[in-house]
Amino acid sequence: MIVMTKDTMEIVREQDVVPFRNRVREFCTRIGMSLVNQTKLITAASELVRNMLKYATGGKVILEVISLNAKTGIRLTFKDEGPGIADVTLAMRDGFSTGRSLGLGLPGAKRLVNEFDLKSNPGEGTTVTVIHWKNGR
Amino acid sequence: MERIPILKMGPFLLVTIQIDLYDRLALTLENDLINMVSQTGARGVLIDISTVSIVDSFMGRILGNIASMSRIMDAETVVVGMQPAVAITLVELGLTLQGVYTALNVEKGMELLNTKLGDNLELDDEEEEDQDDRND
Numbered sequence: 001m002i003v004m005t006k007d008t009m010e011i012v013r014e015q016d017v018v019p020f021r022n023r024v025r026e027f028c029t030r031i032g033m034s035l036v037n038q039t040k041l042i043t044a045a046s047e048l049v050r051n052m053l054k055y056a057t058g059g060k061v062i063l064e065v066i067s068l069n070a071k072t073g074i075r076l077t078f079k080d081e082g083p084g085i086a087d088v089t090l091a092m093r094d095g096f097s098t099g100r101s102l103g104l105g106l107p108g109a110k111r112l113v114n115e116f117d118l119k120s121n122p123g124e125g126t127t128v129t130v131i132h133w134k135n136g137r
Numbered sequence: 138m139e140r141i142p143i144l145k146m147g148p149f150l151l152v153t154i155q156i157d158l159y160d161r162l163a164l165t166l167e168n169d170l171i172n173m174v175s176q177t178g179a180r181g182v183l184i185d186i187s188t189v190s191i192v193d194s195f196m197g198r199i200l201g202n203i204a205s206m207s208r209i210m211d212a213e214t215v216v217v218g219m220q221p222a223v224a225i226t227l228v229e230l231g232l233t234l235q236g237v238y239t240a241l242n243v244e245k246g247m248e249l250l251n252t253k254l255g256d257n258l259e260l261d262d263e264e265e266e267d268q269d270d271r272n273d
Contacts, residue, residue: 018157021191039191039222043230046193050160094231104194108230 004072005030005065011049012058020061021046024076027063031072033134041074041132044109048078048128051105055098056082056125066131073114073133084122092118141166143173149181149250150174150212155188163199170203174210180257181250182207185243187218197232204237213238213253217246 005027009020024045028038045061052059059080066075085091092110097103110116115131139162144151150173152166170182182203186192192200204214215238227234238253240246 014160018159021157036222036225039220039226040229042191043193043226046191047230050193050195102194102198102232104231108194108232111229111231112226 002067003064003075004067005063007063009061009063010058011052011061014053016058017046017049017053020049023063024074027065027074031065031074031134033074033132034136037132037134037136040112040136041076041130044112044130044132045076047105047109048076048130052078052080052082056080059125071133071135073131075129075131078128079125080127081125084124084126085118085120086122088118088120138165140169143169145173145177145179148179148254149183149247150177150179151183151185153185153188157189157191158196160195163196167199167203167206171206171210174207174212179212180254181212182214183243183246183250184214184216185218185246186216186223187220187242189223190220192219192223192227192232194230194232197227197230197234200234200237208236213250215240215246215249217241217243 007023009016009023011017011020021042024042025038028041049061059078062077064075066073090096092107094107095103106118109130113130113132114137117129118126120126141152141154141162150170152170173179174182184200184203200216207214216234217240219239238249240249
């Protein structure tokens with residue numbers, strides 16, 4: 001896998017979310033991703049940064065344009081040093097939430113992107129990595 | 138503090154969301170709208186999201202809340218102008234906006250609200266509606 005462009009953004013306040021979404025959109029347009037795929041990726045990203053702000057005290061996101069076997073895509077890595085997720089299987093279930101929300105964030109984000117990986121160590125933090133390819137598959 | 142303007146048009150309230158909403162702004166809008174419904178006795182709320190490019194689960198929940206709260210206050214809510222990409226994304230996300238009326242554009246949304254208002258009036262008081270018709 002080749003990383004072609006890389007950028008890091010700190011997300012510490014709610015106001016950081018809109019500029020972050022715009023940055024993701026810039027990356028998507030740069031590789032010529034279609035509007036539907038852009039919308040899917042940005043919506044997933046929006047869910048994941050919200051989690052970072054809500055359950056941890058924010059964190060950072062690494063944005064990358066990647067290339068693999070002649071496919072181009074965007075990889076986003078969300079890293080926080082929050083309390084971590086006690087039960088990942090439960091957290092990935094539709095409708096489950098410890099925060100009085102709809103419980104769609106994690107499972108919904110997973111459905112919206114091509115690749116989704118979640119690693120969490122209770123007490124140390126959570127890292128979510130998503131990849132969305134230019135053509136959406 | 139930043140606020141989304143709410144316009145009163147006859148018995149309806151009109152909101153056009155033209156910027157990307159962050160959470161606090163969305164919550165303020167929810168609050169302002171419900172207060173306006175109460176103050177003006179509005180019978181319908183029309184929310185135009187044609188320039189909104191991202192509706193995530195939070196924003197979806199706010200739209201649902203506005204609809205449920207308005208209904209309790211005797212007003213119907215119509216969300217209009219959703220972009221196709223947003224609709225596709227919402228369904229995959231798992232958000233079906235239950236209880237929220239939708240229409241393709243502002244015109245169709247107004248028609249829908251008028252129909253709803255007409256239906257309600259019929260139930261409320263048939264004579265009153267007759268008078269309304271004559272005034273038209």
